[in-house]
Amino acid sequence: MNAELVVTDREGLLSRWIKPSSDTEDEQQKRAERMVKAAVDRSPVAAKAKVYAKGSYPNSTNVRRDSDVDIVVECCEVYFHDGAAPSSSTPKQRRPKSLWWPPEEWRSTVHSLLQDHFGRQQVDADHNVAFNIPAVDGSRPSIDVVPSYEYRAYRRLDGAGDPAIGSLVWCKDGKKIVNWPKQQLVNGRNKNTSTGHRYKNMVRALKNAENELVRLGRVTEQPSYLMECLVYNVPDPILKRGHSLDDTFRAALTHLIEGTLNDVHKSWAEPNEIKPLFGAGQKWSVDDAHKLVVETFYLLNYV
Known part of the structure; x- marks a missing residue:
């Protein structure tokens, strides 16, 4: 990504990234x-x-x-x-x-x-x-x-x-x-509704960011479900707070960066709200998640 990426550039990029399947x-x-x-x-x-x-x-x-x-x-x-x-x-x-x-x-x-x-x-x-x-x-x-x-x-x-x-x-x-696919489906729909459809938009944005970071060799490829899990643990008020895609994505990344640096992440769960997000049996670690959100922050020139 261009190191000179600015707000208008990010808005256009995020507008493309949040699109679901054609x-x-x-x-x-x-x-x-x-x-x-x-x-x-x-x-x-x-x-x-x-x-x-x-x-x-x-x-x-x-x-x-x-x-x-x-x-x-x-x-x-x-x-x-x-x-x-x-x-x-x-x-x-x-x-x-x-x-x-x-x-x-x-x-x-x-x-x-x-x-x-x-x-x-x-x-x-x-x-x-x-x-x-x-x-x-x-x-x-x-x-x-x-x-x-x-x-x-x-x-x-x-x-x-x-x-x-x-x-x-x-x-x-x-x-x-x-x-727990049924719980994931119901809870995801509820969160999407309660955030004015921003939840799933931000999930797609983070998945696209990860795809780009993998292409650039800046992160190791992770299961796409990790990105869904991370955004699920961003509180609704944060996802609803921004006036634009750019504001919302930056706020979500900031929350995730801070949460993976301190003990907040220990309370995070998968969207099914049954299985802890980090721990034994998972295909990813806290360090994997932290690197992903930090690299995404820099990828979009949020500095």
């Missing part, structure tokens, strides 16, 4: 979801699974020319739970035990369905978490398909009360990952 990209993303649903619906597994999108696509935080889609294929025969459960890996059967798929078998089942629908050579099974189906220019974006189970977190030790419902992925290496 209509063409949006239709291609929807097509990708329909194709995975078709792969499941044409099989006997259809009654035993549900298919839905998660991540930036359903949350409308994806940016133009960066429109990969994450699709969950969730087994409905069983759910896993913690809290009141004797073990976090203890399954609860919804049907007779003979009818449910163990993690390895469910993963294999989803893999076969995708191969039957897209073609054997079109499904990359080398990744630890998801199966990847490559993009077809002009037709669909890259698709990551995640085989999963429902996950229930009970807040009381006796298991009473309504549990938080999440999604559990058993990885190829045997490790598990719990995500």
Whole structure:
């Protein structure tokens, strides 16, 4: 970026950065979801699974020319739970035990369905978490398909009360990952409404800034979800305070820079408001986040 970048330049840049997927990209993303649903619906597994999108696509935080889609294929025969459960890996059967798929078998089942629908050579099974189906220019974006189970977190030790419902992925290496896509979706929509739609605009702006910083070699590429998490932890009054995109983005970055320098970040959570933003099991660190927001501050010449 030009070291002489001024307010009018930044306003124009941010106006481009906050744009969501184009209509063409949006239709291609929807097509990708329909194709995975078709792969499941044409099989006997259809009654035993549900298919839905998660991540930036359903949350409308994806940016133009960066429109990969994450699709969950969730087994409905069983759910896993913690809290009141004797073990976090203890399954609860919804049907007779003979009818449910163990993690390895469910993963294999989803893999076969995708191969039957897209073609054997079109499904990359080398990744630890998801199966990847490559993009077809002009037709669909890259698709990551995640085989999963429902996950229930009970807040009381006796298991009473309504549990938080999440999604559990058993990885190829045997490790598990719990995500909370429904809570992320609802909380993100609420924050976007309460900030006059500035929340998702600022998420897209930060994602585009990270793309530019990676291109320039100034930061290491991070999962795009980190940018969504960071902006979620900017208080609503700060996102609403500025009179322009430039004012708002600068105020948001300032809050994030200060928060990653002191203990404030210890109270930050992912948009699902269940999982801490920093700590064990995360793909990023506080230092990664701090470097990203500081480099973005300098990238836009906020000095």
